[in-house]
Amino acid sequence: MKGRSNWVYVLLMIWIGAFHILPFYLLFTTSFKPMEDMSSKWALPDTWNLDNFKNAWEQANMGSAFINNLVITAVSVVLVVVLGALASYPLARYRTRLNKWVYNLFVSAMIVPPLTILVPLYKMVADLGGMNTYWAVILLHVTFQLPLAIFLFTGFIQTIPRELEEAAMVDGASRLGLFFRIIFPLLKPITATVMILTGISIWNDYQFSVFFLQSTESQTLTVALSTFFSQYISNVGWVAAGSLLSALPPIVLFLFLQKYFIRGLASGAVKG
Amino acid sequence: MIRRSKKPHPSVWLNLLYVPALVLFVVFILYPFVKGIQVSFTNWDGYSQTFSWIGLDNYRRMLDDPNIGTVIQNTLIYGICSTLFQNIIGLAYALLLDKSIKGRGIVRTIVYLPVIISPLIMGYIWYFFFQLQGGALNDIVQLFGEQPVNFLGDPKWNVWIITFVNTYQYVGIAMVIYMAGLQSISREYYEAAELDGASGWQRFWHITLPLLMPAITVNIVLNLIGGLKLFDVIMALTKGGPGYASQSISTMMYKLYFASQDAGYAVALGNLMFVLISVFSLLALYFLRRREVV
Numbered sequence: 310m311k312g313r314s315n316w317v318y319v320l321l322m323i324w325i326g327a328f329h330i331l332p333f334y335l336l337f338t339t340s341f342k343p344m345e346d347m348s349s350k351w352a353l354p355d356t357w358n359l360d361n362f363k364n365a366w367e368q369a370n371m372g373s374a375f376i377n378n379l380v381i382t383a384v385s386v387v388l389v390v391v392l393g394a395l396a397s398y399p400l401a402r403y404r405t406r407l408n409k410w411v412y413n414l415f416v417s418a419m420i421v422p423p424l425t426i427l428v429p430l431y432k433m434v435a436d437l438g439g440m441n442t443y444w445a446v447i448l449l450h451v452t453f454q455l456p457l458a459i460f461l462f463t464g465f466i467q468t469i470p471r472e473l474e475e476a477a478m479v480d481g482a483s484r485l486g487l488f489f490r491i492i493f494p495l496l497k498p499i500t501a502t503v504m505i506l507t508g509i510s511i512w513n514d515y516q517f518s519v520f521f522l523q524s525t526e527s528q529t530l531t532v533a534l535s536t537f538f539s540q541y542i543s544n545v546g547w548v549a550a551g552s553l554l555s556a557l558p559p560i561v562l563f564l565f566l567q568k569y570f571i572r573g574l575a576s577g578a579v580k581g
Numbered sequence: 582m583i584r585r586s587k588k589p590h591p592s593v594w595l596n597l598l599y600v601p602a603l604v605l606f607v608v609f610i611l612y613p614f615v616k617g618i619q620v621s622f623t624n625w626d627g628y629s630q631t632f633s634w635i636g637l638d639n640y641r642r643m644l645d646d647p648n649i650g651t652v653i654q655n656t657l658i659y660g661i662c663s664t665l666f667q668n669i670i671g672l673a674y675a676l677l678l679d680k681s682i683k684g685r686g687i688v689r690t691i692v693y694l695p696v697i698i699s700p701l702i703m704g705y706i707w708y709f710f711f712q713l714q715g716g717a718l719n720d721i722v723q724l725f726g727e728q729p730v731n732f733l734g735d736p737k738w739n740v741w742i743i744t745f746v747n748t749y750q751y752v753g754i755a756m757v758i759y760m761a762g763l764q765s766i767s768r769e770y771y772e773a774a775e776l777d778g779a780s781g782w783q784r785f786w787h788i789t790l791p792l793l794m795p796a797i798t799v800n801i802v803l804n805l806i807g808g809l810k811l812f813d814v815i816m817a818l819t820k821g822g823p824g825y826a827s828q829s830i831s832t833m834m835y836k837l838y839f840a841s842q843d844a845g846y847a848v849a850l851g852n853l854m855f856v857l858i859s860v861f862s863l864l865a866l867y868f869l870r871r872r873e874v875v
Contacts, residue, residue, distance in 0.1 A: 318680055318682055319682060322678070322682060322685065325692065326687065326692075330691050332695075332703070332707060332749075333694070335710060336709075339709060347715070349715075350709060350710075350716075392601050392602045392605075395599070395602075396599035396601070398598055399595045400599060402595075403593075403596065408596065411599060411603065418606060418610050420806055420855075420858050420862055421610060422810035422831065422851075424810065424812060424831045424835070424851060425614075425852065425854055426610065426617050427838075427851075428838055428844050428851065429612075429620060431838075433613060449609055452610060453609075453610075455606065485595075512699075513699035513702075515701045515812070515813045515816070516812060531699055531701050531702075531813075534702070535817075538817075545709055545715070549709065552702040552706065555699070555702065556698050560694070560697065563694070564690075567690065574754065574758070
C-alpha cells in the first residue's frame with residue numbers, strides 16, 4: 310500500500326485512536342483537579358493534585374473494598390478453573406446421550422440473565438444466612454461463570470488427540486492421574502483465557518454485589534463507588550479518582566497480558 | 582470434531598467429575614429459575630412469609646401497564662441497535678486495523694481497553710461527558726454560544742446515549758472476533774479474484790463477507806444477549822429516568838423489587854426478559870447458521 314490511500318488510512322486510525330482514548334483522558338484530567346477548579350474537563354489541571362485520590366480512598370472505604378474484591382475474585386477464579394476443567398473432561402471425551410444433554414444444559418445457561426432469577430436467589434441466600442458473606446457471592450459468581458468455562462474447556466479438550474491418553478493408559482496410568490498429568494497441563498492457553506475473562510467480569514461485577522453485599526464492610530469496589538457517586542455527585546473529582554483507582558488493576562493486568570487476552574478471546578469465540 | 586470412543590466401556594464413573602458443577606447449576610440457576618416462574622403467579626412482596634396465588638394477574642398487569650411499551654421499546658433499542666452498531670463499526674475497525682500500518686497495535690489496544698473496565702465506571706465517565714453542569718460536551722455547546730443541553734434528562738437523547746456507551750464499550754470485542762475471522766480467510770481467494778478483475782467492493786461482498794459468517798454469528802448473538810440485559814450503564818447514567826424514559830426491563834425489575842416491594846411483578850418481567858433473549862438469540866442463530874459456508 311502506498312500513496313494517497315495510505316494517508317487516508319493513517320488519518321482514520323489517528324481519529325479512531327483519539328476518539329477511543331477520549332473518556333480516559335477526561336477521567337484522568339478530572340481526577341487530578343480540586344473541587345474549586347472550575348475549568349473545563351478538556352483542560353489539563355494546573356497542578357497535579359493527589360487529594361482526590363486520598364479523599365476517595367478514605368471516604369469511599371476503598372481499602373476494605375479492594376480486599377473484598379481481591380478475595381472474591383481470586384477464590385472464584387480458582388474454583389471456576391478447577392470445577393470447569395474437571396467437568397469438561399468427561400463432557401468432551403464421552404459423548405454419550407446423557408453427557409450431550411448435560412453439556413447443552415450448561416451452555417444454555419449462558420443466556421439466563423442473572424437478574425431474572427435474582428429475586429428467588431435473594432430469598433434463598435437470605436434464608437441460608439448468606440447475606441454479606443463471601444461464600445454466597447463466590448458460589449454465585451462461580452455458578453454463573455461455569456457455563457462459559459465449560460464451553461471453552463470442552464471445545465479445547467476435543468482438539469487434543471486421544472492417542473496421547475491411550476498411550477499413557479497402556480503405561481498403566483489411571484484415568485484421573487491422566488487428567489492431571491496429561492490433559493490439565495495442555496489446557497494452559499485456554500485456562501489463561503478463562504482466568505482472564507472470569508477475573509475481569511467478577512472484578513467488575515455490580516449486579517450480584519449490589520444485591521448480596523450491602524453492608525459497608527462487605528462492599529466491593531463497584532458498590533462502594535455507586536454509593537459514593539450518589540452521595541458526592543457534585544464532587545466529580547472524587548468520583549473520577551475513585552473510578553480510576555478501581556479500574557487500575559484490570560488495566561495494568563490487561564496491558565501485561567494483552568496477547569493472551571486477545572488471542573484467547575478470538576480463538577474461543579471463533580471455534581465455538 | 583467429535584470422535585466416537587473406540588472403547589465400548591467408557592469409565593462411567595468419570596462422569597462424577599461434572600457433578601460438582603452440576604450441583605451448583607441446579608441449586609443456583611435451575612432451582613431459582615423454576616421458583617421464579619412460580620413466584621410470578623403470586624403477589625409476593627419479596628420479604629414477608631405470606632403471599633397468595635393470583636394466577637396470571639402479573640402477566641395481565643403487564644399488558645395494562647402504561648409504561649411497558651416504553652420499557653420494551655428501550656430494551657429492544659439497547660439490544661438491537663447496539664448489536665447493529667457494534668457489528669458495523671467493529672467490522673470496519675477490523676478491516677482497517679488489519680492493514681499493515683504503523684501504530685495499528687496501539688490503536689487496537691485503545692479500542693479494546695474499555696472492554697475490561699466495569700460498565701458502571703464506563704457509565705460514570707460518560708456521565709461527566711454528557712452531564713448538564715460542567716459536562717465536557719456542554720463546554721463545546723457553550724463555545725458555540727448555545728444554552729447547555731440536558732442530554733441525560735431528555736428522553737430524546739438519553740436512550741441513544743446509553744446505546745452509544747454500550748456500543749463504545751464493547752465494539753472492541755466485535756473487532757477482535759472479526760480480526761480473527763479475517764485472518765482465517767486464505768489469501769488465495771483474493772489473489773484469484775484479483776486475476777478475474779474483481780473490484781475491492783466485489784471482493785468484500787463475495788469473499789470476505791460470506792467467509793466471515795461464523796464470526797458474524799458469534800458477534801450478533803453475544804451482542805444481542807449483552808444489550809437486551811443491559812443494566813449497569815443505565816444505572817450509572819440515568820437510573821432509567823426521567824420517569825420511565827430510559828428504563829429497560831432489567832432496571833424496571835430492580836426498581837420494582839427494591840423500591841416498590843413488588844417481587845411477583847418483578848419476576849414476571851424477568852421472565853419476559855428471558856423469553857425475549859431466548860427468542861432473539863435462537864432466531865439469530867437459526868438464520869445466521871444457515872448462511873455459514875461449510
